[in-house]
């Protein structure tokens with residue numbers, strides 16, 4: 001029953017608190033009545049930790065105080081609040097008052113399913129918390145943040161029908177909260193904002209404080225951005241640049257000067273929103289809506305024009321839903337798919353942000369959905385973000401509630417880096433000043449490092465951040481500045497310091513390298529000098545030789561005596577020895593060693609420095625970090641693979657989303673995705689197992705053949721023995737016959753003949769005994785053969801059973817494989833085709849094997865029967 005583009009009816013159902021006559025509406029249950037009673041100061045009775053109340057149905061529940069922490073946003077940039085809505089009619093008719101949650105304190109809640117899980121958040125708002133109370137706790141501080149120049153964002157998350165629109169928009173028909181108790185967060189925020197603006201303007205009149213507020217309202221429907229303030233503009237594009245950051249191109253911006261203006265825009269935009277009836281919600285938002293207001297202020301102080309700005313995003317997300325429960329079909333189903341997909345990306349972004357804040361380096365897939373791309377700054381960026389996770393307490397929504405609680409739990413760990421967006425002067429001037437001051441800062445730090453005096457006077461500088469008009473003035477360590485800018489400044493300072501330390505380290509390295517080079521040059525010069533010395537030595541020796549020759553000539557001509565010559569010779573030899581000795585000392589090899597020694601000394605010195613300066617520890621740390629990164633990458637891969645498998649098993653994406661945490665990892669499943677690779681790996685694994693089974697089967701077949709051969713041999717042997725026995729028997733019978741005949745012929749003759757006959761009988765007896773022994777041995781052998789045949793038959797049977805099990809295994813594998821192949825078929829047709837072919841081949845092969853086995857078995861049986869017959 002689509003209610004599309006019906007502004008009046010859609011708007012009515014959307015922005016008004018459900019009328020009591022509506023059968024599907026959330027009723028003013030006793031709890032709601034209690035909440036109203038509370039607002040009317042009606043008496044309640046107190047429990048130890050909160051307020052204990054009993055409703056008309058006798059159900060007792062505890063109420064806990066819902067109060068803001070005034071210092072929360074000083075130390076935090078992300079706040080997570082759980083809002084429990086009252087049970088509605090259909091839930092009560094299905095599950096009565098049975099609830100899946102139990103609130104334990106104003107911050108903790110227990111999911112009472114199996115196993116019980118306890119969650120802690122910044123705040124838990126039970127069903128008694130009114131719209132006004134929620135605004136005071138969550139909305140007012142956000143207004144303060146915006147006024148202080150912080151980008152702020154509030155988004156409502158939760159399953160369909162959990163109360164997101166009620167929280168963010170509520171009843172806006174009446175205008176502002178003065179008119180309706182159910183008026184939601186957005187109108188209340190703007191009413192408060194404009195009254196603050198008015199007050200500020202009045203109190204700072206002399207500063208010429210001016211405010212400009214521009215608002216826009218968009219929805220992301222089926223991954224398309226539509227302008228709710230101008231529905232004729234469709235499919236808008238998100239852009240990103242250094243100056244404006246992330247923005248929607250051509251989105252209509254309307255200047256607003258009062259809360260009434262804003263509500264007018266809200267009413268207009270809400271009427272254009274895609275709303276439809278589902279089983280879970282009569283007026284279910286089928287899109288994510290983002291209401292943005294940019295608040296700019298300018299004032300003058302001490303001759304400087306200040307410029308501050310803040311972007312306020314109020315987001316009403318579409319609810320996650322299970323097709324089963326929501327009964328989505330056709331267009332609704334397509335919407336639900338897109339909603340769940342973008343919510344999955346949101347979940348993944350949050351999960352990765354949490355990992356990143358834990359020091360892991362992961363890619364955050366902001367661009368995987370329009371929602372996350374647009375909210376990039378609000379998630380892990382420059383923003384103070386409040387997340388309201390809406391849940392239903394009913395047992396009917398147990399799994400969805402658990403899923404929302406888990407999402408909220410993760411979101412708690414997101415770390416944003418919110419800074420005041422303030423600019424004290426023009427960007428260019430500020431940047432020039434920044435460069436100048438940075439230069440001064442560098443020289444100052446250099447001076448510090450080289451022991452120079454610290455120049456405190458030049459310690460003031462201004463930093464401007466590209467991409468936002470914000471800048472801040474560095475006033476030195478003693479300067480006074482907003483504590484809210486100090487975070488950013490601190491991190492910038494740290495970056496500069498890190499860069500500087502890096503530069504100094506490099507400089508130091510260069511100095512060390514220079515020293516090493518100088519040492520090498522000195523050594524080379526020494527070597528050159530040594531060469532010169534060597535040449536000198538050689539020249540000297542040459543001169544000695546020449547002098548020696550001349551002296552010998554003189555001795556030959558008798559000019560000098562041989563004795564004088566020898567003395568002279570001795571003298572010169574001694575000199576030469578001296579020269580050679582010095583040469584040996586300065587020998588090339590020795591020099592090389594000396595140089596090496598020098599280099600080693602240098603290396604040693606460097607290593608000592610390395611250890612002393614803690615460089616070794618640093619490097620170890622770096623190695624550890626790299627190792628951790630590697631492990632994380634592997635973990636991530638494994639996790640993706642596991643999740644892809646879960647996705648596979650869990651069926652459709654939407655059902656998965658509602659049924660647990662794994663749903664948050666569902667990605668677009670592109671062919672190059674980890675899911676695909678894990679499928680291929682699984683296929684590969686199955687293929688390998690099939691191959692292994694095949695080889696095992698081959699081995700068994702071989703064993704079977706050997707067994708059969710052995711059995712045949714044995715049978716042959718038994719047959720031989722049986723034939724031998726038969727022959728023996730016949731020959732024995734023949735011999736006995738012959739003896740008998742001979743005895744009959746010889747009977748009438750003499751006693752010697754009788755003696756001779758008795759001798760023959762003795763021989764015969766001996767022969768008979770030998771034959772009996774032989775027969776006994778043959779029978780024994782036959783019995784043994786029989787035994788081993790029985791054993792072999794048993795073994796055969798076992799092998800056959802094993803083969804059967806293997807075949808069954810193989811069939812199972814083939815089944816698995818076929819399923820995997822069917823799933824990857826769409827992405828890889830060629831692969832599927834080849835898999836099918838292989839499959840057919842394998843099936844044939846298995847059939848063949850079965851056939852062979854059957855034949856072998858039959859053959860065995862036959863042989864066995866034959867043998868049995870033979871034995872009997």
Ligand SMILES: Nc1ncnc2c1ncn2[C@@H]1O[C@H](COP(=O)(O)OP(=O)(O)OP(=O)(O)O)[C@@H](O)[C@H]1O
Pocket residue numbers: 016017018025026032084085086127158159160161162163164165166167281283284285286317318319320390
């Ligand atoms: N805290 C609450 N107190 C009273 N009524 C509530 C509360 N929260 C939600 N409701 C009612 O529950 C019904 C569904 O709420 P709502 O439309 O805000 O859900 P939703 O989360 O925005 O759903 P969807 O994602 O389908 O758009 C509405 O009639 C709304 O008035």
